[in-house]
Amino acid sequence: MKKIILLVLSLSLVLSLVACSKPAQAPEPEEPGTEAEAPNESEPAEGKKHKIGILAPAVTHGWVAAVAYHAEARAKELSDQIEYKIQTSNNAEEMTSQLDDLMTWGAEAIVAFPQWVGMEVPMQKALDAGIKIVNFDIEIDLDGVYRVSGDNEDMGVQGANYIVDKVGKDATVVILEVPSSGSVSELRKKGFVEKAKEIAPDLNIITYATQFTREDGLKDFADILTKNPKIDAVYSMDDETSIGVLQAIKEAGRTDIKVVTGGGGAQEYFKMMPENEDIWIQSALYSPVMVKDAVDVALKVLNGETVEQVKIIPTTIVDRDNYKDFLDENSPY
Incomplete structure (x- = not known):
């Protein structure tokens, strides 16, 4: 009897040890799709927007104001794809500081309109940090910078053709640079x-410096008129400057000047074209709306699309013969 009891106890002990040594049962697998997959860091998070910064000069005249206006308008149109910040500056130092701010903000691309000398170093810093730079209008000698611009050199070519056609090959022309x-x-x-x-190799060319404002055009050209008793034409590079030039001519009572050129596409300037039959008022259209193309280029580059390094928009000449085709009451310039 004792042997039977001992045998039962021994079997119970063995079964107990086996049960204790049995591995824990693996948990039941979850339904497919119930566990979040690890994120793929090479792909942008869903809904992520590219960050694009916009740098423009502070408003000095209508054309510059229109550049900032159209750049921001395009950025708003692309708000489902980008976040943006736009800043305006009064000089190269201020624009440099703002560029640093945009880098800190996390800008992936910067659309810049750097009107001042000295922006090469800060822009190179941004390029070295992997930021894409799209310059509007201004050419800067840096590798890797994209640019959208009107054809500045051709504007000069067309201005020479226009003036020689109107006043001849031996006229006296003032260049306002x-x-x-x-x-x-x-x-x-x-x-x-x-x-x-x-x-027209016999053209008599006199060069003076001014600014792209009507106030400077008026002040500087009033002084030029006192120094030059005979001027046939004025090669002015900007519509705002030209508005000041025309006021100076009127106030001085001069009748010798037969051509005043311009550039940009100011609506006010267009409306002046038919008002004075004695002066051919011309503008080489250089629309601020072009800046929208610069914003588009920045986004395309960030999306990995192939774009041209430099996009040049052709020159269009506007004068009293065709100005009506370019009137736009909705234009801010």
Whole structure:
């Protein structure tokens, strides 16, 4: 009897040890799709928007105001794809500081309208950080910068053709350059001077410096008129400057000047074209709406699309013969 009891106890002990050593049962697998998959860091999170910064000069005249206006308008149109910040500055130092702010904000691309000399170093810093740069209008000698611009040099070429056609090959022409605008003035002057040498080598060219504002156009040209008793034409590079020039001519009572050119596409300037039959008022259309293309280029680059490094928009000449085709009551410029 004792042997039977001992045998039962031994069997119970063995079964107990086996039960204790049995591995824990694996949990039941969850239904497919119930566990979140690890994120793929190479793909942007759903709904992520690209960050694009916009740098423009502070408003000095209507054209610059229109650039900022159209850039922001395009950014708003693309609000389902991008976040944006737009900042305006009064000089190169302020724009440099704002560029640093946009880098800190996390801008992936910056659309810049750098009207001042000295922006090469800060822009190179942004490029080195992997930020895409799209310059509007201004040419900067840096590798990797995209640019959207009107054809500044051709504006000068067309200005020379226009003036020679209206006043002849031996006329006296005043060039109003704007050295502070960098490549814009340099290219427009280059186009004019080289074309003039080709088609009218006897043209008498006198050069003065001014600014892209009507106030400076008025003040500087009033002084120019006192120094030059005979002027046949004025190669002005900007509509705002030209508005000031025309006021100076009127106030001085001068009747010798037969052509005043311009550039940009100001509605006020267009409306002046038919008002004075004694002066051919011309503008080489250089629309601020082009900045929308610069914003588009920035987005395309960030999306990995292939785009041209430089996009040049052709020159259109506007004068009293066709100005009605370019009137736009909704234009801010």
